[in-house]
Amino acid sequence: MNKFNTIFLITLLTLSSAQTIHASEDDHDHKTAHTEEDHDTHEEDGDAHEEDHDTHENDGKKHEKGGDAHEEEEGIHLTAAQQKAAGITTTPLQLTNIDLSISAPGEITLNAYATSQAVSLINAQVVKRHAKLGDLVSTGQPLVTLSSVEMAQAQGDLLVAAREWTRVRKLGQKVVSAARYIQAKVNNEQARAKVQAYGMNQQQVEAILKAGNARLANGRFQLLALQSGTVIQDQFTLGEVVNAGQMLFKVSDETKLWVNTRLTAKQVTDVQIGAMANVIFGKKTLKGTVIQRHHSLDESTRTIGIRIEVANPDDVLHPGVFVDVNIAANNAEKVLSVPADAVLRSPDGDWMVFVEHEDNQFEPKEINVLRTNNGVTVIDGIDAGTRVVTHGAFFLQSELAKSGFNIHNH
Numbered sequence: 001m002n003k004f005n006t007i008f009l010i011t012l013l014t015l016s017s018a019q020t021i022h023a024s025e026d027d028h029d030h031k032t033a034h035t036e037e038d039h040d041t042h043e044e045d046g047d048a049h050e051e052d053h054d055t056h057e058n059d060g061k062k063h064e065k066g067g068d069a070h071e072e073e074e075g076i077h078l079t080a081a082q083q084k085a086a087g088i089t090t091t092p093l094q095l096t097n098i099d100l101s102i103s104a105p106g107e108i109t110l111n112a113y114a115t116s117q118a119v120s121l122i123n124a125q126v127v128k129r130h131a132k133l134g135d136l137v138s139t140g141q142p143l144v145t146l147s148s149v150e151m152a153q154a155q156g157d158l159l160v161a162a163r164e165w166t167r168v169r170k171l172g173q174k175v176v177s178a179a180r181y182i183q184a185k186v187n188n189e190q191a192r193a194k195v196q197a198y199g200m201n202q203q204q205v206e207a208i209l210k211a212g213n214a215r216l217a218n219g220r221f222q223l224l225a226l227q228s229g230t231v232i233q234d235q236f237t238l239g240e241v242v243n244a245g246q247m248l249f250k251v252s253d254e255t256k257l258w259v260n261t262r263l264t265a266k267q268v269t270d271v272q273i274g275a276m277a278n279v280i281f282g283k284k285t286l287k288g289t290v291i292q293r294h295h296s297l298d299e300s301t302r303t304i305g306i307r308i309e310v311a312n313p314d315d316v317l318h319p320g321v322f323v324d325v326n327i328a329a330n331n332a333e334k335v336l337s338v339p340a341d342a343v344l345r346s347p348d349g350d351w352m353v354f355v356e357h358e359d360n361q362f363e364p365k366e367i368n369v370l371r372t373n374n375g376v377t378v379i380d381g382i383d384a385g386t387r388v389v390t391h392g393a394f395f396l397q398s399e400l401a402k403s404g405f406n407i408h409n410h
Contacts (some may be wrong), residue, residue, distance in 0.1 A: 034095060040197050075363035076399050083360070088392030089238050089357045093336050093384050099348075100329040101373045102270065103332070105293030106261035106279070108321040110252050111309070116226040118249035122198050124148035126240045127220060131249065133234050136224045143249045145222050146199070146242070153210060154195045161191035199223060229253040232319075257312050259288060261325050262303035268293060268331040278322040279310045281317060286310050290327060325375060335370070335378045342390045343369060343377045354389040354396045362396055364390060 035174045078088070124146035131143045165188035173181050195205055200221045233250035236242060259279055263271065278290040288310035297304055312319070317323075326406060338353065344351045366383040382388070389396060 020108075042130070044151070062389065067132060072200055074362050075357075076396055076403070077361050077362065084393075086392050086395040088362075088395065089390055090387045091386055091390045093126065093382065093386050094340070095334040095336060095384055098311075098333070098335055098337055098376070098378065100270070100333065101278075101326045102263060102267050102329055103324065103326050103373055104261045104267075105326045106259040106308070108317050108319055109255050109258045109260055110232070110254075110319050111258050112196070114227070114229065114253035114256065116229075117224070117249050118143050118223040119245060119247050120146055120147050120199060120242050122150045122244050124151070124199075124242055126236055126238055126242065126248075128168050129234075129238060130230050131225075134247065135231045137231060137251060138228045140201075140227055141225045142222045143225055143251075145220060147220045148198070148218055151195065151198050151200075154191070155219065155333070158188075158191035158195050158208065159212070160203070161187040163212075164188070182339060183334045196203060196399070206268075214372055223248060225249075225251055227251060227253065228327075252317060254312055254318075256309055257317050258291075259308040259323060259325055261306050261308065261311055261327075262298070262301060263303055263306055263327075264303060264305060265297060268304045268306070271327055272330045275306045276328045278326040279311075280326070281321065284316060286312075286317070287330055288325070290395070313368075315367055335379045336382065338388055339377050339390050340372050340375050340377045342381065342393050343367070343372075347401075351379075353379070354393050356387040356389065357384075364385075364397075364400060 034317050059380060078086070079111060113385070122232070123146070126144060127147045131137055135142065146381050155292040161184075165184045168176050168181050168184040192205060196202070198221070201224055206223060229251040230253075232252050234248065234256075236246075242248065257276075271290060271293065273290055275290040277290060279286045279288045288308040290306060291309045292307035294307075296391035306327070308327070342351070342353055343351055345365060348367065350366050351369045352366050354362045355365045365382060365386075367379045370378040370380060372378070
């Protein structure tokens with residue numbers, strides 16, 4: 001190799017080394033720049049992650065605050081002053097013995113055992129009225145005077161038979177035959193019985209016989225009151241011709257009336273003769289007693305009749321009036337009970353009461369209503385010892401409606 005070639009080779013190697021070094025430096029610079037950019041990007045992503053974490057923490061805090069708000073919305077909080085102003089009182093539930101009673105509608109009827117009718121037993125004409133509707137009459141008091149051809153005939157027969165019997169008795173059995181004596185006695189007794197059967201009483205018969213005057217045998221007779229009481233029916237007019245068996249007067253003692261009610265066969269098993277009963281008419285409550293219990297089931301209603309006797313002071317009750325009755329049952333049990341006003345309907349129609357689970361904090365509690373009698377409601381579905389609002393529940397219900405609280409989301 002000559003000198004010129006040697007110099008050219010050295011120059012070429014020198015240039016190649018320089019390019020290699022420059023490329024290495026460029027690659028190093030590029031890597032360094034890429035690394036710095038990646039680091040900056042990573043730092044920015046970290047900052048963003050930290051911001052997301054902070055946001056998540058803030059959301060968590062908001063959620064916690066929201067949960068606290070929800071807890072605060074559950075139930076109603078009242079101060080002692082607010083409770084006093086609203087008249088709210090609470091009582092712990094206790095199992096107590098309660099006398100059970102059976103409630104049912106009833107109808108007032110006449111006391112049939114203290115009611116009588118004045119009836120003509122023969123065809124007759126009304127001659128004179130002695131009493132009218134609503135009058136108070138006493139036993140034996142004349143109600144109406146009637147006149148009858150049949151009675152006139154019977155009265156005449158009585159006078160004839162009585163005179164014959166008087167004559168025969170005076171002559172004696174030694175003078176008259178036994179047959180005549182017996183016949184006279186029988187005729188007299190039959191004539192007397194006949195006029196009494198037609199409507200004359202013993203006193204009226206004796207008055208005709210004492211007078212012994214045919215003029216009194218004019219067919220007139222009076223219907224008398226069989227008992228003391230009030231005239232509640234007088235279905236006739238003066239001069240009217242009435243038929244045999246027709247009722248002219250009905251008299252009833254209304255100081256004691258009957259209440260007829262009907263119970264299911266199961267309810268009747270808890271009712272005893274002599275059981276006490278309250279008869280409620282309007283704002284009045286009258287005391288009564290169960291006096292009868294039917295022994296047959298009404299096939300159409302599947303019920304059994306109960307009859308209650310009730311005193312009627314001041315003539316408050318009248319036949320046909322509808323009443324409510326509460327009959328004392330013959331058993332008692334321990335139950336949880338509250339005043340009827342303490343039980344309310346929830347928005348979805350279920351029964352509920354308000355309980356005080358913490359001081360001054362009230363919440364609704366769904367319960368089951370078993371029965372309500374005389375302003376007391378028997379409930380279950382709640383534990384004994386629970387403090388229940390017994391007065392002021394309506395106020396709490398109003399406050400609950402304002403808050404939008406849903407009992408089922410509790």
